Amino acid sequence: MRSLIRGIIIAVLSVAVVGTAFWGYQEHKEKNAILVNAENNYQRAFHDLTYNIDLLHDKIGTTLAMNSRSSISPALAEVWRITSEARSSVGQLPLTLLPFNKTEEFLAEIGEFSYRTAVRDLDKEPLTEEEYQSLQTLYNQAAEIQDELRKVQHLVLENHLRWMDVELALATDDENADNTIIDGFKTVEKTVEGYAESDKGIIFSGMQKRDENFKYLEGKTISKNEAIEIAKKYGRENKGDIHVEESKKGADYGFYSISYKDKNNVEVNMDITKKGGYPIWFLKNREVGKQKISLNDAANRAIKFINDNNFESMEMFESAQYDNVGVFTFVSTIDNVRIYPDAIKIKVALDDGSILGFSAEEYLSSHHVREIPKAKVSEAEARKEVNPNVKIMENRLAMIMNDLNEEVLVYEYLGVLGDDTYRIFINAISGKEEKVEKLKDAEPIYEDLV
Amino acid sequence: MYKNPLPTKTIGNSKISNGRVHRMINRSKWIKIFIGIMVSSILLSSEHNLHEVSAFSNQVIQKGATGEDVIELQSRLQYIGFYNGKIDGVFGWRTYWAVRNFQYEFGLKVDGLVGKKTKASLERVTKYHKSYVHEQINKGKRFTHYGGMDLNKQTAPKPQKQQKAKQKQENQGRTPANTPQNQGSGGQSQANQAPPQKPTALNTPGGFSQNDIQLLANAVYGEARGEPYVGQVAIAAVILNRIESPSFPNTVSGVIFEPGAFTAVADGQIWLTPNETAKKAVLDAINGWDPTGNALYYFNPDTATNKWIWSRPQIKKIGKHIFCK
Numbered sequence: 001m002r003s004l005i006r007g008i009i010i011a012v013l014s015v016a017v018v019g020t021a022f023w024g025y026q027e028h029k030e031k032n033a034i035l036v037n038a039e040n041n042y043q044r045a046f047h048d049l050t051y052n053i054d055l056l057h058d059k060i061g062t063t064l065a066m067n068s069r070s071s072i073s074p075a076l077a078e079v080w081r082i083t084s085e086a087r088s089s090v091g092q093l094p095l096t097l098l099p100f101n102k103t104e105e106f107l108a109e110i111g112e113f114s115y116r117t118a119v120r121d122l123d124k125e126p127l128t129e130e131e132y133q134s135l136q137t138l139y140n141q142a143a144e145i146q147d148e149l150r151k152v153q154h155l156v157l158e159n160h161l162r163w164m165d166v167e168l169a170l171a172t173d174d175e176n177a178d179n180t181i182i183d184g185f186k187t188v189e190k191t192v193e194g195y196a197e198s199d200k201g202i203i204f205s206g207m208q209k210r211d212e213n214f215k216y217l218e219g220k221t222i223s224k225n226e227a228i229e230i231a232k233k234y235g236r237e238n239k240g241d242i243h244v245e246e247s248k249k250g251a252d253y254g255f256y257s258i259s260y261k262d263k264n265n266v267e268v269n270m271d272i273t274k275k276g277g278y279p280i281w282f283l284k285n286r287e288v289g290k291q292k293i294s295l296n297d298a299a300n301r302a303i304k305f306i307n308d309n310n311f312e313s314m315e316m317f318e319s320a321q322y323d324n325v326g327v328f329t330f331v332s333t334i335d336n337v338r339i340y341p342d343a344i345k346i347k348v349a350l351d352d353g354s355i356l357g358f359s360a361e362e363y364l365s366s367h368h369v370r371e372i373p374k375a376k377v378s379e380a381e382a383r384k385e386v387n388p389n390v391k392i393m394e395n396r397l398a399m400i401m402n403d404l405n406e407e408v409l410v411y412e413y414l415g416v417l418g419d420d421t422y423r424i425f426i427n428a429i430s431g432k433e434e435k436v437e438k439l440k441d442a443e444p445i446y447e448d449l450v
Numbered sequence: 451m452y453k454n455p456l457p458t459k460t461i462g463n464s465k466i467s468n469g470r471v472h473r474m475i476n477r478s479k480w481i482k483i484f485i486g487i488m489v490s491s492i493l494l495s496s497e498h499n500l501h502e503v504s505a506f507s508n509q510v511i512q513k514g515a516t517g518e519d520v521i522e523l524q525s526r527l528q529y530i531g532f533y534n535g536k537i538d539g540v541f542g543w544r545t546y547w548a549v550r551n552f553q554y555e556f557g558l559k560v561d562g563l564v565g566k567k568t569k570a571s572l573e574r575v576t577k578y579h580k581s582y583v584h585e586q587i588n589k590g591k592r593f594t595h596y597g598g599m600d601l602n603k604q605t606a607p608k609p610q611k612q613q614k615a616k617q618k619q620e621n622q623g624r625t626p627a628n629t630p631q632n633q634g635s636g637g638q639s640q641a642n643q644a645p646p647q648k649p650t651a652l653n654t655p656g657g658f659s660q661n662d663i664q665l666l667a668n669a670v671y672g673e674a675r676g677e678p679y680v681g682q683v684a685i686a687a688v689i690l691n692r693i694e695s696p697s698f699p700n701t702v703s704g705v706i707f708e709p710g711a712f713t714a715v716a717d718g719q720i721w722l723t724p725n726e727t728a729k730k731a732v733l734d735a736i737n738g739w740d741p742t743g744n745a746l747y748y749f750n751p752d753t754a755t756n757k758w759i760w761s762r763p764q765i766k767k768i769g770k771h772i773f774c775k
Contacts, residue, residue, distance in 0.1 A: 002762040017549070042605040042709075053708045087699065087700075088704070089701065089708075091698070091699035091704050091708050092708075092709065093709065094709035094710045095709075095710070102697075103696035104696065104697040104698070105696045105697045108696030108697070109615070109696065112696075117672070138558075167709065167710065178690075245766065245767070246764060247743065247766050248764040248765055248766055248767075249763060249764065250762065250764045250775050251743050252743065252775055253765065255742075255743065257766055257768075259680075266677065267679065269680040269681075269741065270741070271741065273676045274535075281739055281740070281749075282739065283679070283680055283683065283734065283739060283741070284681070285678075285679035291517070293509075294509030294510060294511070294512075295509075295512055295513065295514055295515040296510035296511065296512045296515070296563070297509070297510075298511060300511065307681025317513070319512060319513060319514035319515075320513050320514035320655075321514050321517075321653060322652075322653055322733060326514070327737050341739075345737055345738045345739070347734070357739060359736065359738045359739045359740070361740060362738070387641060393547060416543075416547060419534075419535065419544065420543075421543035421544070421547070438690045439656075440533075440541055440654065440655075440656045441540075441542040441543055441544065441658060442516075442538060442540035442542045442649075442651035442652060442653055442654075442658075443649060443651055443652055444536075444538065444650060444652075444656050445649075445650055445658055446660065447650055
């Protein structure tokens with residue numbers, strides 16, 4: 001009897017052991033399959049990247065050797081395409097924790113330059129001597145990057161290096177891990193970093209980022225207490241504590257971050273510039289109830305807010321309702337010319353019409369005393385530049401930022417082509433078509449459709 | 451199934467007119483029948499009109515608005531052929547041009563704002579079959595609302611789903627022949643007391659689809675659901691700043707799914723269902739609120755293991771996160 005029970009227990013246990021072993025093996029196999037899959041994706045992105053850099057180098061070379069303008073444009077367009085593919089490959093590699101920014105920026109810059117030159121009418125405006133020089137420099141730099149990447153690629157293939165290990169090493173920040181891939185990419189990054197701004201020459205003048213430092217702001221630097229006084233104006237009465245924090249060293253411009261609770265115990269946050277004490281943005285986070293006022297009423301509240309806060313000659317140019325909140329965009333105007341870079345956004349609750357937030361960052365960074373140039377092209381002439389299939393509904397003069405980040409005077413046309421509405425900008429000085437935007441219409445709610 | 455009560459209004463009407471028709475047949479001649487039908491249809495349609503004249507609320511409707519009033523506006527504009535788009539309850543560009551054309555044709559001030567005068571003119575020259583429009587919207591059908599056309603011919607069944615057995619009846623173009631099957635049910639249901647119709651479309655900020663917003667909300671919720679509201683807006687703003695930056699991918703998905711970029715992506719928390727706050731935060735960030743001062747990175751100083759991140763120039767701290775360049 002006892003031996004029988006023992007026999008049964010042994011049998012059951014051994015079945016359990018075998019079962020567990022089998023299950024474990026299955027799990028192990030599955031896990032390995034997934035790991036291999038992930039590794040393969042990384043490998044593919046990496047080899048794609050090196051291939052694209054190879055190609056990039058060759059293509060820039062052929063462009064240099066070309067003489068006829070008709071073939072330079074397509075070649076540069078090809079360069080542009082390759083850079084964007086290379087960038088996409090970089091984006092798939094686990095390099096975020098490794099500072100690999102310079103290389104990505106370098107690619108973006110080549111792309112930008114080649115695109116701009118490719119779309120330019122080279123018959124009218126051929127490549128200048130300087131641009132040839134710049135292309136030559138790019139060619140040499142691409143060669144260096146190509147060389148470094150090929151070295152890494154060789155090591156990866158020879159030693160069967162795995163990207164999964166790179167990810168692990170980066171995540172744990174293991175200094176001791178001697179990782180060839182990481183070292184290789186660090187070398188690439190250093191190489192790119194070595195290209196001083198001057199090497200790049202005029203190519204990248206257009207790439208200069210818009211000035212974010214609020215250089216146009218006037219006024220003296222305010223103290224913490226002054227900042228609090230300003231903040232109080234926006235949040236109406238409040239009794240509790242006000243927290244003020246200064247911006248840290250890395251900020252582009254000095255500001256105070258202020259947070260407090262208003263009388264309804266709603267959290268209010270805002271940033272105020274140190275120089276001049278201008279509010280950059282503020283946000284109130286509260287539950288908004290059912291809609292009680294119309295978007296139009298809300299717009300009037302927003303206009304009142306603009307006027308109360310001494311923003312001069314602003315005009316509302318966009319309004320949109322998101323559920324029970326209205327968002328309005330204002331731009332400044334000078335003699336009926338809309339200045340699009342000077343934009344302010346205001347958010348209004350549609351339950352009681354109170355201001356939920358505003359953002360004046362764009363306005364503060366670009367607003368200054370401007371001379372509006374005189375249009376050299378008449379409205380009628382500019383109109384001829386618009387695609388004749390577009391039915392023009394509205395027109396006005398405006399200042400916009402063009403692709404080269406310059407402010408230009410344009411005729412703005414709102415027109416309809418087919419079912420869609422477009423905003424078309426024609427340069428009022430040169431008559432060139434600066435920009436065409438398709439304006440967005442409402443999107444169906446897919447939940448109801450499917 | 452619960453939507454059944456809606457058609458009963460028209461069913462009730464048809465029963466009355468039908469009874470009238472029968473009585474008249476018993477009494478006398480065919481001409482009278484014809485007159486009777488004409489009169490009753492005129493009576494009914496004018497009654498319909500009276501019923502719905504007050505439908506617009508008092509608000510001035512402007513571009514960007516959504517809701518019941520916009521549905522009515524679009525229906526009425528479509529009735530006289532000014533608006534050919536979908537009746538979706540969002541005052542978009544097509545509605546805007548339709549309003550302006552209408553104002554121009556009818557000698558009103560052309561400003562694209564639908565105020566008292568525009569509404570009055572619209573009500574004078576157009577009809578609005580509210581129950582019909584609501585029913586179509588509720589059933590998710592494709593439909594139009596042109597005047598002078600049989601409404602029954604202006605509706606198509608919802609693409610994927612089987613057509614409901616019920617035939618829709620409306621005042622316009624009804625003949626006695628197609629009413630008998632509805633005779634049993636009766637009673638007027640009050641369409642006017644129905645809750646306001648929701649729009650079937652949404653405003654979305656330029657350059658982003660609803661799905662992009664959803665993806666962003668997922669990321670924000672996964673990364674910062676315990677953070678204060680500004681902290682969540684800040685996370686969304688960082689993602690948007692990265693899209694703008696040349697050192698990062700150019701798309702929402704490219705930035706979010708960059709390997710190693712976000713812990714929430716790495717550990718799968720991004721697939722939690724985001725709450726409304728996260729979505730609101732994303733919308734604020736897209737609409738131009740950036741509480742971070744143009745930050746590209748952020749980290750939690752208590753849990754960050756990577757040394758490199760500490761070397762980035764720091765801008766400010768929001769909640770638990772330090773934001774940096």
